[in-house]
Amino acid sequence: MTAGTFTTSVTTDQVARRMPCRLETVRDARRLVDGTLRDWGLRELTDSVRLLVSELVTNAVRHTGCTRIVVRLTRDGRTVQVSVQDFSCALPVLIQAGLNEERGRGMALVDRVSDRWGVDLKPFGKVVWAQVTARTRPA
Numbered sequence: 001m002t003a004g005t006f007t008t009s010v011t012t013d014q015v016a017r018r019m020p021c022r023l024e025t026v027r028d029a030r031r032l033v034d035g036t037l038r039d040w041g042l043r044e045l046t047d048s049v050r051l052l053v054s055e056l057v058t059n060a061v062r063h064t065g066c067t068r069i070v071v072r073l074t075r076d077g078r079t080v081q082v083s084v085q086d087f088s089c090a091l092p093v094l095i096q097a098g099l100n101e102e103r104g105r106g107m108a109l110v111d112r113v114s115d116r117w118g119v120d121l122k123p124f125g126k127v128v129w130a131q132v133t134a135r136t137r138p139a
Contacts, residue, residue: 016072021086023061029053029071036073037080044134045080048113049073052130055106056084059128064088066125079115083129091119092128 015036019025033049053071060069070085092107110117114130 013075014072016070018068018070019057021061021064021066021069023058025061025069025071026054026057029057032071033073033082040075040080042075042078042080042134044136045132048132049080049082051113052082052110052132053084055110056082056128056130059092059106060084060086060088063092064090064125078134079131080133081129081131083127085122085125085127087125089121089125091126 015032017029017032019028030050030053033053034046037043037046037049057069057071060066064086066086066088068087072081072083072085074081074083110130113132115132117128117130120127120129
């Protein structure tokens with residue numbers, strides 16, 4: 001990472017990072033998930049949360065035209081919420097892509113993988129979020 005590219009805010013139960021709104025950010029958002037879930041002892045959620053952050057960041061990059069986003073991970077016990085804040089009012093759309101379609105599956109994947117998801121409209125744009133809960137107890 002280049003110095004000054006990201007701004008990170010960390011608390012015990014929340015990590016937030018301002019990132020540029022471009023496709024390369026998907027990789028950096030996944031790395032944020034990996035380290036955060038490791039630190040929180042919730043590695044079993046890594047695959048699900050990585051997929052969720054990938055889809056939410058990709059949607060922001062492809063459909064909003066914004067220049068920056070904020071990726072946030074929040075923990076409440078064994079539940080993790082991933083959210084992507086952008087500065088566009090364009091809402092995500094849940095569609096059923098055809099078998100031969102190359103795009104259009106993002107929000108369907110979010111719907112399938114998450115326990116719940118939603119959109120919070122803000123004066124500056126929106127926050128799209130998704131939650132998953134660990135099913136097993138730590139050893």
